[in-house]
Amino acid sequence: MTSEAPAPRRRGRPPRAQAEAGPGARERILEAARAEFAQRGYDKTSVRGIAKAADVDAALVHHYFGTKDEVFEAAVEMTLEPVQLVPLILGAEDDIDGVGERLARYFIGVWENPATRAQLLAVFRSALTHEAAAKVLRAFVLRRVLERVAADLKVPDARLRAELAASQMVGIAVLRYVIKVEPLASADPEEIVRMVAPTLQRYLTA
Incomplete structure (x- = not known):
């Protein structure tokens, strides 16, 4: 008897465990992004650094916001x-x-x-x-x-x-x-x- 093959993962979407990284994960990421951009500026801020500050995997940042530019735009929108x-x-x-x-x-x-x-x-x-x-x-x-x-x-x-x-x-x-x-x-x-x-x-x- 052969075991069933695992279901294919949707492209660009993190594993379910990452997507469910606690309540308010998106808000934590956005707050971390605002703080990182404020402290380090655009050049020195990275998606990995934002993820570390928010205590999530970098894939979750990409899942919610996409690129660094899109995270930056979301931070601007949150402010204005x-x-x-x-x-x-x-x-x-x-x-x-x-x-x-x-x-x-x-x-x-x-x-x-x-x-x-x-x-x-x-x-x-x-x-x-x-x-x-x-x-x-x-x-x-x-x-x-x-x-x-x-x-x-x-x-x-x-x-x-x-x-x-x-x-x-x-x-x-x-x-x-x-x-x-x-x-x-x-x-x-x-x-x-x-x-x-x-x-x-x-x-x-x-």
């Missing part, structure tokens, strides 16, 4: 929460005049929050030094957030407007939080919102 962000920026249908202020207030607010600032610093520093990280950030901020906002506002040249708004916000982030140029670095957040909001409003709706 685009599902909540886009409706928040758009506001009510009859309140498009406040879109610039809402965008500026959210952007400055998420940077001023210590819980998210370290993650954003890691994202921006990685994007400044590594093209793969920059590509992820560009695609995420533009395609997932600002292009959707501009498209929903039904204005001409929506993509160009989104890129102009992104250039304004990224410039502020780099100067204020990454290289800390004064007096911008120590300016009151409310003053920044007040001065930047009209520019964002013009880019997106004028």
Whole structure:
């Protein structure tokens, strides 16, 4: 009597024991990824290192997220929460005049929050030094957030407007939080919102 051959394993999927590596395995991996990217930057972070920090097999990281770029994108998404962000920026249908202020207030607010600032610093520093990280950030901020906002506002040249708004916000982030140029670095957040909001409003709706 011959024994039955083992069932073939699905390509790209880890063994069942790995896939069931305890409750919240995906969340543990994502938190570990955020910490690794924040501490080591994009170049020095590896899938193996993320797996070790999360106490799982590296195959499980690939199972949930795929490549390192995809883990990085998931970490960005976890920090910025685009599902909540886009409706928040758009506001009510009859309140498009406040879109610039809402965008500026959210952007400055998420940077001023210590819980998210370290993650954003890691994202921006990685994007400044590594093209793969920059590509992820560009695609995420533009395609997932600002292009959707501009498209929903039904204005001409929506993509160009989104890129102009992104250039304004990224410039502020780099100067204020990454290289800390004064007096911008120590300016009151409310003053920044007040001065930047009209520019964002013009880019997106004028």
